[in-house]
Amino acid sequence: xxxxxxxxPTSPEDALAGALTAEYAAIWAYGPIGVRLxxxxxxxxxxxxxxxxxxxxxxxVQLSTGGGTVPPDRAGYALPFPVTDRASALRLAVEVxxxxxxxxxxxxxxxxxxxxDRALAALVEYAVRATRWRRSAGITxxxxxxxxxxx
Amino acid sequence: MVxxxxxxxxxxxxxxxSSQLSRRAVLRAGTLLALGGAAAPLTGCGLxxxxxxPPEPDPHAPLxxxxxxxxxxxxxxxxxxxxxxGRLVPLAEAHEAHATELARVIGTATPSGTAAPSxxxxxxxxxxxxxxxxxxxxxxxAGRDTATQACAAASAERAALLxxxxxxxxxxxxxxx
Numbered sequence: 001x002x003x004x005x006x007x008x009p010t011s012p013e014d015a016l017a018g019a020l021t022a023e024y025a026a027i028w029a030y031g032p033i034g035v036r037l038x039x040x041x042x043x044x045x046x047x048x049x050x051x052x053x054x055x056x057x058x059x060x061v062q063l064s065t066g067g068g069t070v071p072p073d074r075a076g077y078a079l080p081f082p083v084t085d086r087a088s089a090l091r092l093a094v095e096v097x098x099x100x101x102x103x104x105x106x107x108x109x110x111x112x113x114x115x116x117d118r119a120l121a122a123l124v125e126y127a128v129r130a131t132r133w134r135r136s137a138g139i140t141x142x143x144x145x146x147x148x149x150x151x
Numbered sequence: 152m153v154x155x156x157x158x159x160x161x162x163x164x165x166x167x168x169s170s171q172l173s174r175r176a177v178l179r180a181g182t183l184l185a186l187g188g189a190a191a192p193l194t195g196c197g198l199x200x201x202x203x204x205p206p207e208p209d210p211h212a213p214l215x216x217x218x219x220x221x222x223x224x225x226x227x228x229x230x231x232x233x234x235x236x237g238r239l240v241p242l243a244e245a246h247e248a249h250a251t252e253l254a255r256v257i258g259t260a261t262p263s264g265t266a267a268p269s270x271x272x273x274x275x276x277x278x279x280x281x282x283x284x285x286x287x288x289x290x291x292x293a294g295r296d297t298a299t300q301a302c303a304a305a306s307a308e309r310a311a312l313l314x315x316x317x318x319x320x321x322x323x324x325x326x327x328x
Contacts, residue, residue: 108310127318141241142326145248147318
């Protein structure tokens with residue numbers, strides 16, 4: 001990196017490890033989400049889970065070949081609220097996409113070049129998927145002004 | 152200290168995306184910068200103010216203007232077709248929030264009041280709602296691509312903001328389907 005960055009809050013490895021833990025949790029969450037959905041929504045959940053698995057796999061390879069620490073997956077993750085029906089499943093899907101988007105957003109300042117491109121692609125994809133889930137759930141507005149921004 | 156100086160920040164290269172901007176847009180962005188330069192204290196940058204040349208425009212100043220144009224287009228469409236207002240106004244507000252936040256990090260004056268609907272390309276009510284939405288989607292798609300390029304080339308300090316703006320424009324594209 002040719003430019004010294006002052007007050008860089010996170011190292012690239014820490015940011016990527018954070019994204020990996022978010023992907024683990026997202027994959028886990030799509031289990032209870034998927035069983036509450038049917039038809040096109042079920043299919044969308046399967047596709048979303050596949051996208052998170054693909055990014056998880058990429059991160060595991062990247063972190064392990066880079067000599068970094070690969071955070072382990074857990075047996076289970078605490079859901080922010082119980083998933084008991086279609087409505088709560090869709091709300092959780094929105095939240096999962098927003099949260100993983102936030103972790104990829106945090107990779108942006110800690111990366112350059114192709115790595116930043118990948119992080120941005122993830123942020124954009126998850127933000128768009130959150131919008132689709134909001135539409136399914138009937139949540140308005142469909143968008144947030146700053147996808148992935150904390151607070 | 153030096154890294155916080157807007158003059159130094161302005162030296163970063165910007166990706167090529169300026170060809171879509173009208174001369175007026177560029178001029179307006181320049182005006183915003185000049186106003187900001189006059190209003191903001193530049194005490195930390197005194198070393199660089201050694202001639203009378205105006206400061207080099209910030210590479211992201213055109214994004215402020217683009218945000219305001221996207222907002223104006225949405226507000227004009229909402230005015231012309233009030234049934235769409237519930238969908239379009241939140242998107243316009245997001246673009247205005249982007250303009251405000253970008254202006255803050257660039258160090259220009261907050262561009263409140265410059266998002267007048269008069270900047271919209273068409274004053275006449277749209278004959279066809281589908282055509283209106285198609286045009287708005289095209290504008291969001293172009294805006295998404297501009298912000299994506301800007302994020303790729305940005306400093307670490309601005310990468311997250313520009314990434315959120317690119318993502319927001321992509322979600323607008325989805326919301327306008």
